[in-house]
Amino acid sequence: MEQIKHRLSSRLQVDTEFGSFLGDTRIRLLEAIDRHGSISQAAKAVPLSYKAAWDAIDAMNNLADQPLVLRSTGGKNGGGTQLTEHGRKTIALYRALEAEYQSALDRLSAGLNDGQTSDFQQFRQLLRRMSMNTSARNQFAGHIVGLREGHVDFEVRLKLDDQNELVAVITRESAETLGLVIGMEISALVKSSSVLLLTDRNIRTTARNRLWGEITRIHDGPVNSEITLVLPGGRSVCAVVTHDSVASLGLAVGEQACAIFKASAVILCLYH
Known part of the structure; x- marks a missing residue:
């Protein structure tokens, strides 16, 4: 009987000590942003939902030592998005690592086809340990x-x-x-439900953490709204508040707000 030839195809995921950072989908999103200069067009090209694309950008900017993406505020079809030079270098590094990764898998496949199944099993176990998911919205x-x-x-x-x-x-x-x-x-994790929003700088609160930023996105759900603030330096924080709170605080894209949450x-x- 002819021996089946095994070939492993690479799908590189880059993890930092703080969790998952880059993968094929996020890299393709960055490349699409560089081509289109628009988050909505880039999301369609990947494809991703508009919200999922923004979530990915927020996560990457929060974990990177420098922002990968810069944005200007606007509605769902407004504003602009562009890569930083650091973002372009990150793409180039990822693609280079991906090529090396595929080369290593090709060599491993050759060994597997020679009967070295134990090496393959060990490698597969290693890949299973490479990522960690968390339900906390803010990382x-x-x-x-x-x-x-x-x-x-x-x-x-x-x-x-x-x-x-x-x-x-x-x-x-x-x-x-x-x-x-x-x-x-x-790494610090904070659930979006633990984050409160303020707009009045004179209000005093016992919450130790206060992060001021600009509202860049309001995603309305059936009951609550998800509010994203971009902080000075490019990081972001997400809060989930009721529709009544959005109205009473006058929250709107482009306005300043403060995300507060307890140290606990x-x-x-x-x-x-």
């Missing part, structure tokens, strides 16, 4: 710049960029498990 990457130990809890200050910091409060046991030290890179609402994650 930030940063460095620990402050640790304050209490009797029960630890307060952790996380620097996102030159203009924004987060504060998290976790248990002593969690801090010991994570092995937190100043300068460590770590921040979950810290360390990826090995």
